Amino acid sequence: MTSTHRYPNAESHERLRRSARDLIDHGVPPRGSGGTLSVDALQLLYERASTPESAADARKLLHELQTYQVELDLLYEQLQANEQEISEDLAHYRALFEQAPAPYLVIASDGGIIEGNQAAGALFGEFNTALAGKALSTLLAPGQGATIETLLRTSAEHGTARGSVELPDHRWVTVHARAAADNDGVLIILTEATTDSARF
Known part of the structure; x- marks a missing residue:
């Protein structure tokens, strides 16, 4: 196109x-x-x-x-x-971003959410439009901020990063992070973590 x-x-x-x-x-x-x-x-x-x-x-x-x-x-x-x-x-x-079945987030380098799709809103129990401006770490279980910082830093240095974080309800999700081509944020895809993949 x-x-x-x-x-x-x-x-x-x-x-x-x-x-x-x-x-x-x-x-x-x-x-x-x-x-x-x-x-x-x-x-x-x-x-x-x-x-x-x-x-x-x-x-x-x-x-x-x-x-x-x-x-x-x-x-x-x-x-x-x-x-x-x-x-x-x-x-x-x-439309592809908004309606993707997996939770997508675009994160700024400081960990703030720039935007999220509908699946991300459902994962965190909020409207996706309400996610913008919040720090991703505030939507996770306590102590997960350092993991997010590491993932963002690694994706900025190497292009991609992968790890797992815990949600407030004690579920674990795998974070797939990819730096945007124009260095304007990091795209994060969240998938349900298996027992083997939970934690780094």
């Missing part, structure tokens, strides 16, 4: 220019999304077109301006399409 339409170089710009000229040659008028000529510019074009010596140059300039206008319209349409595609991608991945 990634967009492939960009105009970063001369070759792409030339394709854009050809598309604009094709539209003009087929009688497609500019839609005006990218901007319009000022009154002064139109007056100048009219004056030049009215003078036999400069009429040819005026027509050439007008055609060039029309081409630029259509280019801007095409770019504007592509920007709108890209924005729509990004919005759809974001909504798709947001």
